[in-house]
Amino acid sequence: MITTYILLCCFLCLRSSLAFAPHAHLFSNQVDAPSTTTLKCAPESHDGNCNRRSFVGNALTSAGFLVANPSTSHAVMDPSKNTKGTLKELSMEEAEERFRAGRATVDYLLNNYNEVCDGGGDNVRRYLGTVGTQSGLFGISKAMKTLADKADDIVEYTELSREIEQCIEQADGSAYMAIFVTTSTSYTPPEKYFGDAKIEVKRLAKSMDELAVMLGITF
Numbered sequence: 001m002i003t004t005y006i007l008l009c010c011f012l013c014l015r016s017s018l019a020f021a022p023h024a025h026l027f028s029n030q031v032d033a034p035s036t037t038t039l040k041c042a043p044e045s046h047d048g049n050c051n052r053r054s055f056v057g058n059a060l061t062s063a064g065f066l067v068a069n070p071s072t073s074h075a076v077m078d079p080s081k082n083t084k085g086t087l088k089e090l091s092m093e094e095a096e097e098r099f100r101a102g103r104a105t106v107d108y109l110l111n112n113y114n115e116v117c118d119g120g121g122d123n124v125r126r127y128l129g130t131v132g133t134q135s136g137l138f139g140i141s142k143a144m145k146t147l148a149d150k151a152d153d154i155v156e157y158t159e160l161s162r163e164i165e166q167c168i169e170q171a172d173g174s175a176y177m178a179i180f181v182t183t184s185t186s187y188t189p190p191e192k193y194f195g196d197a198k199i200e201v202k203r204l205a206k207s208m209d210e211l212a213v214m215l216g217i218t219f
Contacts, residue, residue, distance in 0.1 A: 090146045094143075094146075096143075098139060099143050099208070100219055102135075103136075103205070103219055105135050105136035106208065109127045110202065121190070124197060125175045140164070144161045144211070148161070151215065152214075161211065164208055167204035170197075171201050174200065175194070178197070
Protein backbone atom coordinates (compact mmCIF):
# COMPACT_ATOMS: atom_id res chain seq x y z
CA MET A 1 0.00 0.00 0.00
CA ILE A 2 2.83 2.44 0.90
CA THR A 3 4.73 1.59 -2.29
CA THR A 4 1.58 2.16 -4.39
CA TYR A 5 1.06 5.55 -2.73
CA ILE A 6 4.68 6.57 -3.48
CA LEU A 7 4.38 5.54 -7.12
CA LEU A 8 1.08 7.46 -7.45
CA CYS A 9 2.68 10.60 -5.98
CA CYS A 10 5.62 10.26 -8.37
CA PHE A 11 3.26 9.92 -11.33
CA LEU A 12 1.34 13.05 -10.30
CA CYS A 13 4.59 14.98 -9.85
CA LEU A 14 5.72 13.88 -13.31
CA ARG A 15 2.47 15.06 -14.86
CA SER A 16 2.77 18.39 -13.08
CA SER A 17 6.34 18.80 -14.34
CA LEU A 18 5.37 18.10 -17.92
CA ALA A 19 2.44 20.50 -17.71
CA PHE A 20 4.82 23.37 -16.94
CA ALA A 21 7.34 22.35 -19.56
CA PRO A 22 5.89 23.06 -23.05
CA HIS A 23 9.36 22.76 -24.61
CA ALA A 24 11.48 19.70 -23.99
CA HIS A 25 14.92 20.33 -22.58
CA LEU A 26 17.92 18.14 -23.13
CA PHE A 27 19.34 16.26 -20.21
CA SER A 28 21.84 13.49 -19.79
CA ASN A 29 22.02 10.50 -17.46
CA GLN A 30 25.04 10.04 -15.27
CA VAL A 31 25.27 6.64 -13.60
CA ASP A 32 27.38 6.68 -10.47
CA ALA A 33 26.46 3.18 -9.35
CA PRO A 34 24.41 0.27 -10.75
CA SER A 35 21.46 1.10 -8.50
CA THR A 36 21.48 4.94 -8.68
CA THR A 37 20.73 7.30 -11.61
CA THR A 38 21.38 11.04 -11.44
CA LEU A 39 19.61 13.41 -13.86
CA LYS A 40 21.49 16.47 -15.05
CA CYS A 41 20.25 19.52 -16.98
CA ALA A 42 21.86 20.72 -20.17
CA PRO A 43 23.89 23.88 -19.61
CA GLU A 44 21.33 26.02 -21.48
CA SER A 45 18.48 25.08 -19.11
CA HIS A 46 17.79 27.85 -16.64
CA ASP A 47 14.25 27.16 -15.51
CA GLY A 48 12.91 24.84 -12.81
CA ASN A 49 12.19 21.86 -15.06
CA CYS A 50 15.46 20.12 -14.21
CA ASN A 51 14.81 20.30 -10.49
CA ARG A 52 11.35 18.84 -10.97
CA ARG A 53 12.70 16.07 -13.17
CA SER A 54 15.49 15.29 -10.73
CA PHE A 55 12.97 15.11 -7.93
CA VAL A 56 10.77 12.73 -9.91
CA GLY A 57 13.75 10.59 -10.95
CA ASN A 58 15.02 10.32 -7.39
CA ALA A 59 11.54 9.55 -6.10
CA LEU A 60 11.11 6.79 -8.66
CA THR A 61 14.52 5.36 -7.73
CA SER A 62 13.53 5.34 -4.08
CA ALA A 63 10.20 3.73 -4.89
CA GLY A 64 11.98 1.04 -6.89
CA PHE A 65 14.23 0.36 -3.92
CA LEU A 66 11.21 -0.13 -1.66
CA VAL A 67 9.67 -2.59 -4.08
CA ALA A 68 12.88 -4.58 -4.43
CA ASN A 69 13.58 -4.62 -0.69
CA PRO A 70 10.45 -5.48 1.31
CA SER A 71 10.61 -5.30 5.07
CA THR A 72 12.82 -8.01 6.56
CA SER A 73 10.10 -8.68 9.11
CA HIS A 74 8.42 -10.85 6.48
CA ALA A 75 11.45 -13.16 6.60
CA VAL A 76 10.71 -14.16 10.18
CA MET A 77 9.47 -17.70 10.38
CA ASP A 78 5.84 -18.08 11.39
CA PRO A 79 5.83 -20.05 14.66
CA SER A 80 2.29 -21.26 13.97
CA LYS A 81 3.71 -23.35 11.14
CA ASN A 82 6.54 -24.74 13.26
CA THR A 83 6.01 -25.25 16.96
CA LYS A 84 9.48 -26.67 17.55
CA GLY A 85 11.83 -24.12 16.03
CA THR A 86 11.56 -20.49 15.10
CA LEU A 87 13.67 -17.50 14.11
CA LYS A 88 11.53 -14.98 15.98
CA GLU A 89 12.66 -13.27 19.15
CA LEU A 90 11.95 -15.37 22.24
CA SER A 91 10.63 -14.40 25.62
CA MET A 92 12.36 -15.84 28.66
CA GLU A 93 9.59 -18.43 29.09
CA GLU A 94 9.80 -19.45 25.43
CA ALA A 95 13.58 -19.70 25.64
CA GLU A 96 13.36 -21.99 28.66
CA GLU A 97 10.78 -24.13 26.88
CA ARG A 98 13.01 -24.33 23.82
CA PHE A 99 15.99 -25.35 25.94
CA ARG A 100 13.97 -28.11 27.59
CA ALA A 101 12.77 -29.30 24.17
CA GLY A 102 16.35 -29.37 22.96
CA ARG A 103 17.51 -31.40 25.95
CA ALA A 104 14.62 -33.85 25.45
CA THR A 105 15.69 -34.28 21.82
CA VAL A 106 19.22 -35.09 22.95
CA ASP A 107 17.86 -37.76 25.31
CA TYR A 108 15.77 -39.30 22.56
CA LEU A 109 18.73 -39.29 20.16
CA LEU A 110 20.98 -41.04 22.66
CA ASN A 111 18.35 -43.59 23.70
CA ASN A 112 17.50 -44.46 20.09
CA TYR A 113 20.85 -43.77 18.46
CA ASN A 114 21.24 -46.96 16.43
CA GLU A 115 17.71 -46.69 15.09
CA VAL A 116 18.27 -43.05 14.15
CA CYS A 117 21.56 -43.94 12.43
CA ASP A 118 19.75 -46.56 10.36
CA GLY A 119 18.06 -43.62 8.67
CA GLY A 120 21.45 -42.26 7.57
CA GLY A 121 23.60 -39.29 8.44
CA ASP A 122 20.96 -36.75 7.49
CA ASN A 123 18.56 -38.37 9.92
CA VAL A 124 21.05 -37.80 12.74
CA ARG A 125 21.47 -34.21 11.56
CA ARG A 126 17.70 -33.69 11.68
CA TYR A 127 17.72 -34.50 15.37
CA LEU A 128 20.68 -32.16 15.84
CA GLY A 129 18.62 -29.36 14.34
CA THR A 130 21.05 -28.75 11.47
CA VAL A 131 18.77 -30.24 8.80
CA GLY A 132 15.15 -29.15 8.80
CA THR A 133 13.41 -27.19 11.53
CA GLN A 134 11.43 -29.73 13.53
CA SER A 135 14.10 -30.70 16.06
CA GLY A 136 13.93 -29.33 19.57
CA LEU A 137 17.55 -28.23 19.06
CA PHE A 138 16.64 -25.97 16.17
CA GLY A 139 17.14 -22.37 17.28
CA ILE A 140 18.96 -23.41 20.46
CA SER A 141 21.53 -20.63 19.99
CA LYS A 142 18.80 -17.98 19.98
CA ALA A 143 17.28 -19.53 23.09
CA MET A 144 20.63 -19.42 24.90
CA LYS A 145 21.13 -15.81 23.85
CA THR A 146 17.86 -14.90 25.55
CA LEU A 147 18.65 -17.01 28.63
CA ALA A 148 21.96 -15.18 29.08
CA ASP A 149 20.05 -12.47 30.96
CA LYS A 150 19.54 -14.97 33.81
CA ALA A 151 23.23 -15.87 34.14
CA ASP A 152 25.15 -14.60 37.19
CA ASP A 153 28.53 -15.42 35.63
CA ILE A 154 28.30 -14.29 32.02
CA VAL A 155 31.84 -15.47 31.21
CA GLU A 156 31.19 -19.04 32.30
CA TYR A 157 27.78 -18.93 30.66
CA THR A 158 29.27 -17.82 27.36
CA GLU A 159 31.87 -20.58 27.47
CA LEU A 160 29.23 -23.23 28.16
CA SER A 161 26.96 -21.88 25.44
CA ARG A 162 29.77 -21.99 22.93
CA GLU A 163 30.64 -25.53 24.00
CA ILE A 164 27.04 -26.59 23.33
CA GLU A 165 27.19 -25.04 19.87
CA GLN A 166 30.54 -26.70 19.16
CA CYS A 167 29.21 -30.11 20.20
CA ILE A 168 26.35 -29.73 17.75
CA GLU A 169 28.73 -28.56 15.01
CA GLN A 170 31.15 -31.46 15.59
CA ALA A 171 28.38 -34.05 15.71
CA ASP A 172 26.88 -32.59 12.55
CA GLY A 173 30.24 -32.77 10.78
CA SER A 174 30.72 -36.41 11.75
CA ALA A 175 27.19 -37.31 10.64
CA TYR A 176 27.87 -35.63 7.31
CA MET A 177 31.08 -37.62 6.90
CA ALA A 178 29.06 -40.79 7.47
CA ILE A 179 27.09 -39.82 4.37
CA PHE A 180 30.17 -38.88 2.37
CA VAL A 181 32.11 -42.13 2.87
CA THR A 182 29.23 -44.20 1.50
CA THR A 183 29.70 -42.57 -1.91
CA SER A 184 33.51 -42.27 -1.88
CA THR A 185 36.46 -44.64 -2.20
CA SER A 186 37.27 -44.21 1.49
CA TYR A 187 37.85 -47.40 3.44
CA THR A 188 36.54 -45.81 6.63
CA PRO A 189 33.13 -47.27 7.49
CA PRO A 190 30.31 -44.85 8.27
CA GLU A 191 29.93 -46.48 11.69
CA LYS A 192 33.20 -44.82 12.72
CA TYR A 193 31.75 -41.36 12.08
CA PHE A 194 28.45 -42.25 13.71
CA GLY A 195 30.47 -43.24 16.75
CA ASP A 196 32.31 -39.90 16.72
CA ALA A 197 29.00 -38.07 16.46
CA LYS A 198 27.62 -39.97 19.44
CA ILE A 199 30.58 -38.90 21.57
CA GLU A 200 29.76 -35.28 20.77
CA VAL A 201 26.07 -35.81 21.55
CA LYS A 202 27.02 -37.17 24.98
CA ARG A 203 29.19 -34.09 25.57
CA LEU A 204 26.26 -31.99 24.41
CA ALA A 205 23.99 -33.56 27.03
CA LYS A 206 26.55 -32.92 29.78
CA SER A 207 27.03 -29.27 28.78
CA MET A 208 23.31 -28.63 28.56
CA ASP A 209 22.82 -30.10 32.03
CA GLU A 210 25.54 -27.82 33.42
CA LEU A 211 23.94 -24.80 31.78
CA ALA A 212 20.55 -25.78 33.17
CA VAL A 213 21.98 -25.92 36.72
CA MET A 214 23.51 -22.47 36.25
CA LEU A 215 20.13 -21.06 35.17
CA GLY A 216 17.96 -23.02 37.59
CA ILE A 217 16.13 -24.83 34.78
CA THR A 218 14.66 -28.20 35.69
CA PHE A 219 13.65 -30.98 33.34
